[in-house]
Amino acid sequence: MADDPEASHEEVVIPVVEEELQAEAVPVKTGSVRVDKHVEKRIRTIQAALLHEDVEVRRVPLNRVVHEIPAVRKKGDTVIVPVVEEEIVVTKRLVLKEEVHLIKRRTKDRFKKNVELERERAAIHRLDASGRIITPSPGPRRGPVR
Numbered sequence: 001m002a003d004d005p006e007a008s009h010e011e012v013v014i015p016v017v018e019e020e021l022q023a024e025a026v027p028v029k030t031g032s033v034r035v036d037k038h039v040e041k042r043i044r045t046i047q048a049a050l051l052h053e054d055v056e057v058r059r060v061p062l063n064r065v066v067h068e069i070p071a072v073r074k075k076g077d078t079v080i081v082p083v084v085e086e087e088i089v090v091t092k093r094l095v096l097k098e099e100v101h102l103i104k105r106r107t108k109d110r111f112k113k114n115v116e117l118e119r120e121r122a123a124i125h126r127l128d129a130s131g132r133i134i135t136p137s138p139g140p141r142r143g144p145v146r
Contacts, residue, residue, distance in 0.1 A: 031134065034125040043114050050109045058101045066094045077104040 070082040079102040084094050125133045 029129045031129060032127045032131070034127055034133075036123040036125070038121050038123065040119045040121060042117050042119070044117055045112055046115055047110060047112055050111060052107050052109065054105050054107070056103045056105065058103065060099045060101055062096045062098055064096045066096045069094065070096065078102060079104075 066084065069084050072082070073080050081100045081102070082096060083098050083100060085097050086092060087095050128134045
């Protein structure tokens, strides 16, 4: 059976090999940023007008007979409030005894006051991996920090 072609076939096992690759990222500190805030105080003077109203009370005697109670009235800046009294004579009558004149006066005063205002400024420092400043702060900036 040595001449038999089927008998000479021997089974051969060929291994199949596959390689795998696994990549990972490892964080490494290369630098950082430090922000320092400073508060500046400044004094500003404000001015404003203040309005005052004073009322002067003046009694004006009249002693005049009236037939009905006069209404409260206004004459310019003066409010006139009638004061009546009933007197018994042969008949009853109204006597206008006096008027109270209320005179309104306005004055304006000016005042000054020092007011303290605060403003914050930010200084930006870029730091290297060991925490040392690598770029100086360019000074105060307006707008967003990049």
